Amino acid sequence: MxxxxxxxxxxxxxxxxxxxxRRVNLTIREGEFVTVMGPSGAxxxxxxxxxAMLDDQWRGEFSFEDQAVHAMNRxxxxxxxxxxxxxxxxSYHLLDDLTVAENIDLPLSYKDIPRSERQALVADTLDRFHIVGKKDLYPSQLSGGQQQLVGVARAVIHKPSLLLADEPTGNLHSEQSREIMELFRKLxxxxxxxxxxxxxxxxxxxGTRVIELRDGWLSHDTAGLLAEVRS
Structure with missing residues (x-):
């Protein structure tokens, strides 16, 4: 992938x-659950x-689902x-002036999907994540765990092939963290x-695999793919 x-x-x-x-060589296969670890600044x-394709100032080659990302424009x-x-x-990144349902609908609004179909998808997602009762609330009315649950629901409503998570439980207490990680496992x-x-x-x-970074170098990979190290 x-x-x-x-x-x-x-x-x-x-x-x-x-x-x-630095000189990162990495292959991630479809269906893997990869954890990236390392000290701050790694x-x-x-x-x-x-x-996530949020940064385009890198050098090298990047292929995603057999598409050459490095050859694409922004x-x-x-x-x-x-x-x-x-x-x-x-930090959740929910829009404060949108309700839970409207936040979850956001990724669908960028697609050519009829409104009735979008509403059905949002309803199914609210039910799947057990937050139907929160659909008309705003982010400020939710706990941290509930906000993160909405964030995950929004991230997966359009059925992405790849889910990226940056410290997804960093602001949550242990029970909320466990709930989010169990959800990731199910996904x-x-x-x-x-x-x-x-x-x-x-x-x-x-997860199924752990990658460690140190000072920008891929230093360890539990999948057994040897990282290139400084010669």
Whole structure:
């Protein structure tokens, strides 16, 4: 599903170039549940931003579902991401002036789907996530766990092939965290490929594979795919 070849990312400040990703070679197969770990500043969020196609200032090759992302322009990447990728953020990123139902409907509003069909999809999603009773509430009226549940529902309503999650339980207490991770496990069992960034070993245990980054280098991969290291 995903193949990265010699992917690199750096930032320039004056005459200084700071590397956040170095010669990353990585293959993620369809149906995997991959956890990206490493210390702060290791490049985890930078890698996720590349996979989400939110960042286009990297070098190297990136293939997604046999499509050459590195050969696409910004508009083509954005369209591909809208159709095929869902994103869950630590800080929820719900729109405060929209109700729960309206937030969940947001990804569908970018597609050519009749209103009646969209309403049916939102209703099914509300039922699936057991939040029908919250549909007319606003984010400020929800707990952190409920907001994250809405965030996950919004991320998957358009049935993405890839779900990306950046510290998805970082602001939640243990029971809420367990609920979200159980939901991720179920989505993965249903066929969704998941890549999560987390510091929590408990969250990593839900996945099928762990990748570790250090100083931008892929240093460890439990799938047995040897990372390229500095020579």
């Amino acid at each position: 995903i193949e990265l070849k010699n992917l690199e990312r750096s930032y320039k400040t004056g005459h200084t170039e700071t590397w956040v990703l 490049g985890k969020s930078s890698l996720l931003n590349v996979l 508009k083509q990447r954005a369209e591909l991401a809208r159709r095929r990728i869902g994103m869950v953020f630590q 993965n069992q249903e066929g969704t490929t998941i890549v999560q960034v987390t510091h929590a070993e408990a969250n990593a245990a839900y």
